[in-house]
Amino acid sequence: MGTDALDLLMPEPYKIKAVEPIRMLTRPERSKRLAEAGYNTFLLRSEDVTIDLLTDSGTNAMTDRQWAALMMGDEAYAGSASFERFAKAVSDVYGYPFVVPTHQGRGAEHLLSKSLITPGDTVPGNMYFTTTRLHQELAGARFEDVIIDEAHDPAADHPFKGNVDLKKFAALVKRVGAERVPYITVGCPVNLAGGQPVSLENLREVAQFCRSKKIMLVIDGARAVENAFFIQEREKACRGWSVARILKEMCALADTISVSAKKDLYVNIGGFLATRDEALFKKAAELCVVYEGLHTYGGLAGRDLEAMAVGAREMVQDEWVAHRVAQVRYLGARLEERGIPIVKPVGGHGVFVDAKAFLPHLGPEDLIAQSLAAWIYEDSGVRGMERGVVSAGRDEKGRNRPVKLELVRLTLPRRVYTQTHLDFVAAGIAKTWERRMELPGLRFVSEPKMLRFFQSRFAPAKVASGRR
DSSP states (O other), X not given: OOHHHHHTOOOOSSOOOOOOOOOXXXXXXXXXXXXXXXXXXXXXXXXXXXEEOSOSSSOOOOOHHHHHHHTTOOOOSSSOHHHHHHHHHHHHHHOOSEEEEESSHHHHHHHHHHHHOOTTOEEEESSOOHHHHHHHHHTTOEEEEXXXXXXXXXXXXXXXXXXXXXXXHHHHHHHHOGGGOOEEEEESSBGGGTSBOOOHHHHHHHHHHHHHHTOEEEXXXXXXHHHHHHHHHHOGGGTTOOHHHHHHHHHHHOSXXXXXXXXXXXXXXXXXXXXXXXXXXXXXXHHHHHHTSSTTTTTOOHHHXXXXXXXXHHTTOHHHHHHHHHHHHHHHHHHHHTTOOBOSSOOSSEEEEEHXXXXXXXXXXXXXXXXXXXXXXXXXXXEOEEESHHHHOBOTTSOBOOOSOOEEEEEOOTTTOOHHHHHHHHHHHHHHHHTGGGOOOEEEEEOOSSXXXXXXXXXXXXXXXXXX
């Protein structure tokens, strides 16, 4: 074990009360399951996966207090006390007076897009996120990326690679007119850039510009607690501040936040849209009744609201998020020890392997990141996911959207895996690294029109082309 990895070790701030067995297949068995799944890690069965790093969304372990809170769920259809406790927690932790619960984060994105977008609008953001952009496009808007250039360079060692480029943002507004930019979505942190954070200083600058142009500032806050941790660590003006205080400061700058509670709040289902704009709240609440359920439960059971209320208060405890980030950094250090190329700096929710650098002999037509994710599973049973051209989808002319980053995301569920599990992951990916120049690319066999990375099926290039 390298010194760097040792320096990142810290004890888990919890004890384990329950365990779930892990099934370990042989390599021939994994090869068979991979082919049956069409070489798409999303189509693998959970029971065939040894270490599941597909996502941290809804895959976390809840605390004993959250489990206890489930028993307090008020399952009344209307006027539920569980909603009142949840709304109070959102107000206390995030600082927003109005909240609409949803079944998960994309439900909040849907309500936001339908409430604010007029067909023909342009919605900027600091790099796209798949479901966010799709909801904007379905509402008739066009997405435009205004992130700083460093975000597209895996090796760039910038402390806040998620920052909005104010010059790009201003140029966009000047070109299309402020009246056609209903809001900007600022991911804090930016998932597709490798979990890269936004500085509080940059967020203040964006907020000031938005106010001057009457443009709403919306935070994608699925992992805002991790962003707050990086601000605490890297922004001099905020050293000594608690994560809770920084999160409040971030939210004070934004009009609205959309949250997938399945990340920061540790729960297995749930999300919400919170705002201080009463007009938006009323519109979103109205649409919630149509698409999600009554605006006080949003497609969730009362017990889910209770678990979110507890999770919101627990997530801002400094030791929880510090350990979370330390685990991710530990895995990153173990991979770097083996020479495996990853996105730097390591983000807060996962390690992103640079698939282009890992498989330099493959070209864009080989679906590089999708291929690497498949071969990693075959070698070790570790399930990651593609973040590259497959996730980017096709443009209005049916062409693959070009991407600068081809990444395999290894996302750590919160409080689920131990250091030994992460050592296993690093050793397994090292096996794939050793045979990297032998690995073929993939080709599409089938793909849905929208969010194709979830359901597409693939085949190795030589098989797909009929050459065996």
